[in-house]
Amino acid sequence: MRCCAGRARTGKFSGSAPQSVESCAVTAAPNSAPFPPARIRAQADRRRTFAVISHPDAGKSTLTEALALHARVIGQAGAVHGKGNRRATVSDWMQMEKDRGISISSAALQFEYRDTVINLVDTPGHADFSEDTYRVLSAVDAAVMLIDAAKGLEAQTMKLFEVCRHRDIPIITFINKWDRPGQEALALLDEITERTGLRPAPLTWPVGIAGEFHGVLERASGDFIRFTRTDAGAGIAQEERLDADAAAAMIGGDWDTALEEAELLELEGQEHDQDAFLAARSTPVMFGSAVLNFGVHQLLDALVDIAPAAGPRPDQDGNPRPVEEPFSGFVFKVQAGMDANHRDRLAYIRVCSGVFERGMVVTHATTGKPFATKYAQQVFGRDREVVDTAFPGDIVGLVNASALRVGDSLYVDRKVVFPRIPTFSPEHFKVIRAKDSSKYKQFRRGIEQLDHEGVIQVLRSDLRGDQAPVLAAVGPMQFEVAEDRMVNEFNAPCTLEQLNFSLARRTTPEWVSVLSRERGVEVLSRSDGALLALFPDRWRLAGVEREHEGIVLEPLVVSA
């Protein structure tokens, strides 16, 4: 699929909007060629930047691919979607992701649809990788929340929903897998109301119960959109628009039921309200089947019509930076090893204001140093293309920007620092050692890289030495990813040994000697300078807190 995506995509991606529309304005000295504010605003207005989120397996990567297919960016979706033996979707490019059929790392895609530039980030659903999803949610303007029609709102979806609520991110809900037996549509709406507190406002309503999906009732027009399967879901589903009378004649009972249920929705006032949606009080709901490409077209249209455009983003003091101001952006993800042939590192930047022009010199807020953006790329899963110009809302990959870390801000002219992206509190700890001492150099390089990317946190102490750092993870699958990459990417086979800790607290230098004398407690330093005290459990932590009044043991952020 991956290769197919590369070959079959249309010129739209290769140019995408910024490049094709604006590239003529790029000059040899880009910093001196300002774009008029109205032009920047107009470009920001046509951007939709969102993440696809949910519990594992709800169909995010399949939907991501279906959206790209509908925008005609790729020719054919993976014909075999069954995990394990399916062809990997466009966004699942890591070998481990293909082998296991899960997403481990988020992947960004950009494409144009109806004169709108869509920046979409497919996120991993598994809780062990939620830190990655959290970082993505700090960089988008909206989210598409997937719900499996049979399973309803699952635990991890609720956690991600909480993150969205915390950040007031507007959510569009897509009830997926309607081609398979599942719950009743009205029951699913009740669940959304009860568990999220959001008022669901269906834009489409399914015709046929889950498992017998004829199509959807488009509530705004009252029309029936009939879906017909093509090529086992590999191509764009055939759609036919029928008015109510024609639908009744063709479908009969299921159409009548859909109409009755839609009337109920009306009585309950479950209508779309744009302000309530943007204020994250209400969620538009749509029904479909990503694997059959049903309802995907409607979702794309909704994203263009109602999802928020790129707007001013608040800095760390809460002051929004208008989109017309000079360039600014921040790093929300660092990823290396995307391609075995190019072992480079990509820092993903969300453009917040102004125009990004490749080659421009920006200021790195963390160090105050100038930073030349010579190698900038646009990402399409694992494929990439040089990007010359990008506007607010766009996601740009800076190649081999080794000075950049997650959360760093970049700007031109007026300084801006965007809010820090908090790191999660690790709960699993393992010592890592090189299996083969002659590979120590590779080992060190690998550890450094994984640390830099934030794949896993790396803790060190004089006592343990550089040969045996401690890896700290939110979830145990992060260790598997780290080990896999150490072996396959850095050629540094290693051993991992579980440590008996489950809690980390931040402390200060004056408490290190006190804590080091405590039974079962160890203090290590993280590469960002934080001193972390590790405890076997909360009882031991409580004991230490009781014994030493005033001791600094701050909880780390655990927001998702």
Ligand SMILES: Nc1nc2c(ncn2[C@@H]2O[C@H](COP(=O)(O)OP(=O)(O)OP(=O)(O)O)[C@@H](O)[C@H]2O)c(=O)[nH]1
């Ligand atoms: N029947 C049916 N199966 C679907 C549908 N959408 C996705 N699937 C299947 O569900 C499984 C999971 O799909 P993915 O797209 O990998 O799910 P995901 O949400 O990206 O999973 P993670 O990234 O691991 O969290 C695959 O076997 C898909 O073929 C759908 O609409 N109907």
Ligand SMILES: [Mg+2]
């Ligand atoms: Mg996925």
